[in-house]
Amino acid sequence: MTTSAARVDFPHVPSPDPTPAAQRDGLLADPGFGRVFTDHVATATWTAGRGWHDTAVRAAEPLTLHPAAAVLHYAQEVFEGLKAYRQPDGSVALFRPDLNAARFARSARRLALPELPPEAFVAAVSALVRADEAWVPEPPASLYLRPFTVATEAFLGVRPAEEARFLVAASPAGPLFAGREAGVTLWISDELSRAAQGGTGDAKCGGNYAAGLAAQTLARSHDCDQVLFLDAREHRWLEESGTMNVLVVTADGELATPPLGTILDGVTRRSVLELAAGHGLTPVERPISVEELRAGCADGSITEVFATGTAAVISPIVAFRSTAGDFAVGDGTPGPHTRALHAELLDVQFGRVPDPRGWRVPV
Ligand SMILES: Cc1ncc(COP(=O)(O)O)c(C=O)c1O
Structure with missing residues (x-):
């Protein structure tokens, strides 16, 4: 195989002992x-x-x-x-x-x-x-x-x-968070970080996940489904969850998500940003502080939060816990934009709607 090969063959040598x-x-x-x-x-x-x-x-x-x-x-x-x-x-x-x-x-x-x-x-x-x-x-x-x-x-x-x-x-x-369709709770990790500028945070390498396991264990010990990592320098800016990107919906119609750099450039994140306009939302990649998250959930300027990933698809985030206290998002149930984006994404993936962007690739 050469790197310029237009078509690369992976010849099939059938298993001598396939599962009945x-x-x-x-x-x-x-x-x-x-x-x-x-x-x-x-x-x-x-x-x-x-x-x-x-x-x-x-x-x-x-x-x-x-x-x-x-x-x-x-x-x-x-x-x-x-x-x-x-x-x-x-x-x-x-x-x-x-x-x-x-x-x-x-x-x-x-x-x-x-x-x-x-x-x-x-x-x-x-x-x-x-x-x-x-x-x-x-x-x-x-x-x-x-x-x-x-x-x-x-x-x-x-x-x-x-x-x-x-x-x-x-x-x-099946679903990653089976039984958690009503939403997940994240533990805000204000001590353990996942990635720093210049590190491997935007690469998908096993070491990142090994480094995140202690925070995930801590999250579980606080009865949370996953961890929300903050930046390594100030422990203030939202990064991402253990295996998911995080997005917030604001009352004035933004679909905001932390910028790339130290986080994974998620395929689902990118897809949802591209679908946002069809849902009346303006996609924005900008820093989001934990203070903005907490205050926005309290005063209603942040109406929905969800996480995206291939495994998780779109998971509503309905509550956060942290050493500084717990808070809910909206009324603690999945919001309308979260549900609509989830349904549209699944419809595209499972071929139930037309695919004008050419996202489906037949095998
Ligand atoms: C750390 C991390 N962030 C985000 C994602 C979401 O990426 P994608 O939507 O490409 O699955 C994943 C899952 O792959 C991940 O492991």
């Missing part, structure tokens, strides 16, 4: 999130000498890594998350995979990993979905796809690895 159909259908009836996996993975290998090679879709098996593999020591790893959606005519479509492909390449650059050409990313994901098509559930569930690249070189020294492996795993998934 009856067992698969049983798993698809209630997949939960992130615990059921399909029969295959897409894979490619990279070495400094040869570039990307050995592309295939093959049986999902445990990886064999040398104990000195760089990823195990220095966390040289990047990943993505996107979904395949069953369409009304039985076909399957991805949602804006070009944005995930571009972000994956940016993340790889930041982590000094080899960049997979975006067309190879989309080819790998599509080939895997075609191979495991029977694992794509019916709505409202979907097939969550997890592309990732890990540094596999066995070398105990801190420098970019000269060997890496790219894989895509697939996992049929």
Whole structure:
């Protein structure tokens, strides 16, 4: 495979031991999130000498890594998350995979990993979905796809690895916050930060998530569903949640969200900003302070807050907790813009409405 290849093949080598159909259908009836996996993975290998090679879709098996593999020591790893959606005519479509492909390449650059050409990313994901098509559930569930690249070189020294492996795993998934459709509560983390200027906050790398786990545990201990991170310098400016971007709706019709820089450039965030005008909202990327959030929820100038992500779709945020006290958003139930944007996004993803922007990509 060369980086200029217009079409990259991931030839399918079928698993010799696929899950029996009856067992698969049983798993698809209630997949939960992130615990059921399909029969295959897409894979490619990279070495400094040869570039990307050995592309295939093959049986999902445990990886064999040398104990000195760089990823195990220095966390040289990047990943993505996107979904395949069953369409009304039985076909399957991805949602804006070009944005995930571009972000994956940016993340790889930041982590000094080899960049997979975006067309190879989309080819790998599509080939895997075609191979495991029977694992794509019916709505409202979907097939969550997890592309990732890990540094596999066995070398105990801190420098970019000269060997890496790219894989895509697939996992049929229901809603991330099952049972929490009425909204989630966030813990405002005024001590532990996720990212700082110049760091890796805008890359999708495992280290960011490891660094966020303690804050997430703290959030849980305060009976919250997730954490809301603030900026690392002043602990004052909203950043994002553990796996979601955060947006607020103001009484004067703004759909405001923190600017990019130290946060993930979410595909769902971007999509919702692009849909905003159709909902009578003006999309604005601007700093939002925790004081503005608290005061706005109290005086009604902030009417709704929600979080966006591939896994979470759009999650209404109905309350916040913090060391400075708790507060509710609006009347503590999902607001009308949150519900309308959620419905429109799902309708586009599941092919229930026309797609003038070309966001659906058939596999
Ligand atoms: C830290 C973080 N922020 C935001 C998001 C939302 O991004 P997207 O909408 O592309 O899934 C995610 C999920 O991928 C995430 O992990």
